[in-house]
Amino acid sequence: MRLSPRLTGISSRYPRENFPFQELLPLKLKPTVSGKGDRTSDVACLQEMAILFACFKKNEFNQALCANEVQTFNKCYKSFVDAKQKKKEMERKGDLNPGAKKLTHKQINQLMKRFPT
Template structure:
């Protein structure tokens, strides 16, 4: 790139930051946006892969893969129990992280003092 071209690009695109006059003091809002938690990774993937490989080796016979099936079903049951416990903890507020709905309720109960 030539020196002249660099000068043109800088002149046309570079704008120094301007000072912004804040008429209001910085303060938190009285609510947060409602966002759902990101979905976690899928559960029991390894057990499912082991079961699929067993089925492939034994030509999709359930009798030969009964141990893998029982391990997969046990993993699913454990995951369901953990999901129920997390849902209960989220409803009662004993979760590690508060949901946006719970935060909004707390902000509504204890609002910030209004500036004069």
């Protein structure tokens, strides 16, 4: 029979004695950051695409009757591609933007080279 901790009076959450911390590896940051976390799947214009497909289904896939929705979707996609191109160009330059909320891995590596630990 297994005795529960309540019956034995032993608390399994907290050890009775303190264990000293043993540093196995040095507690410091690595000099670089990998860029694996920056890869995201870009999904653009989902709302416009859903409206476009609904119009196609309603009009039996006649594009002439859904010209307004097609134009809206193309406009949205063009603005998405332009913004993506602009972002890619800024990343290629590698300039640090003051006040930027998100930094790329290249910008973080540049900051870590400038201010080593």
